[in-house]
Amino acid sequence: MRITRAAVVGAASLTAILLLAGCGSGGGASASFEKKVSGTLNAWAFDSADDVGKARLDYANEQLESAGAKVELDATTFDAQKFATRTASGKVPDVVQMSSQSVTTYAAQGLIMPLSKCYDLYGVDPSEYFYKQVAADVSWDDDVWGVPQFYQPPAILVDRTVADAAGVSLDDLDVSKGDDFIAAVAKLTQKQGDDPTVIGFDPQGVDKAGLWMLGFGGRLVDDDGKPALDDAKNVEAVEFLQKVYDAQGGYAKVKSLIDSFDLFGDGNQFVKHQVGAEVFDQWYVNVLSGYRDQISLAAVPFRDQQGEPFAVASGQAFVIPAKAKNPSAACKWVLDVTSAKSWDAAAAARQKTLDGKPGAINTGLFTGVKSVDEAIREKYVGQSGDEAFEQVISTYYDVAAKGRSFGSSPAGERIQSELKSAVTSALTGEKSPKQALADAQKAALSAYNRVAG
Incomplete structure (x- = not known):
């Protein structure tokens, strides 16, 4: 029954999007991103944050606040119908988290912004920074439309x-x-x-x-x-x-x-x-x-x-809605929350949690960024003495590079x-x-x- 219901919801959401944007509109609104930020960033759907998520949020929020803006977070789960309704009303957040598989659907309707200029502003090449298969999931029509996070092989x-x-x-x-x-x-x-x-x-x-x-x-x-x-x-x-x-x-x-x-x-x-x-x-x-x-x-x-x-590839991504009121703050925040420093803070928080659990094993983090995964593995994923789990952990690290x-x-x-x-x-x-x-x-x-x- 769950599958049938999901199909109906997906169809209803798509219909709502079509009514909002018009058939074949294509291409999101272009934004002018600036490093100077101010005002309030409204972010939605960074829900159920655990120790890893909270550490990343803390890091990105601190970076944004030190630059002159503040963050207000709606931690409820992303809902396609709700996003369509918000878009129609013009009351959209500045950042939304959603499945990477959904990004192009919204990009094609002009409901989210292309992010090449955002990446360029901070000197990030998404095709080099992320696993190529991860970046490909949020790429379409010669642009990149999301900032991916996590890759669970x-x-x-x-x-x-x-x-x-x-x-x-x-x-x-x-x-x-x-x-x-x-x-x-x-x-x-x-x-x-x-x-x-x-x-x-x-x-x-x-x-x-x-x-x-x-x-x-x-x-x-x-x-x-x-x-x-x-x-x-x-x-x-x-x-x-x-x-x-x-x-x-x-x-x-x-x-x-x-x-x-x-x-x-x-x-x-x-x-x-x-x-x-x-x-x-x-x-x-x-x-x-x-x-x-x-x-x-x-x-x-x-x-x-x-x-x-x-x-x-699998995972989630951050997008910036086409009608976002603070795209510059959004650009900085999404890149900070997926940066190597953010992930290192998350890995440290996870290790601290595990230190309080005798016998617990650090199995690593799979962030969507190969260099970050490797750095975390070297720094935090030590030899536990459990050969079985070490074999399991190594298998996942090995297959991560084999993704499509x-x-x-x-x-x-x-x-x-x-x-x-x-x-x-x-x-x-x-x-x-x-x-x-x-x-x-x-x-x-x-x-x-x-x-x-």
């Missing part, structure tokens, strides 16, 4: 206790090995009757559908940002996901057990040995580090069909919602993978044509 986390008992090695968990991989998944699965009691492999088939498609040589958009959901390689990826779920009892039964996992609790699936392996972004290693004495963990890279380690962008598109939000709906309908058996993706392509292309003109 996925890999496969393995419960060694379950794997060893099933006689499955880490080498067996190579998704490029096709039927041999499926056989390993079946060996890892435990059932009571027809119902799985231990999931052999959780591919996160709906939420990570884009990862699987790119790994199979497919694509979500073409070079111009036009939807390409019906690509033949995408169909192959979904057909493979069907085999993965079928080897464990079918999508519905697998999902039912996964939905019961105590993901963040003391009875999580690795503590209770309810899963053999699953695809997860790096952030989940932080959760599991608190249970290292109760679990036996390992990691292997997700591999493309050529057997090469593979990841995809999903590609940016004026219909980015709609593409994501249609993709999830299509894969869900295929995995539940409502439609064949080919038909589901063809239908998704039709809907996404219609949205693209309305936005791009």
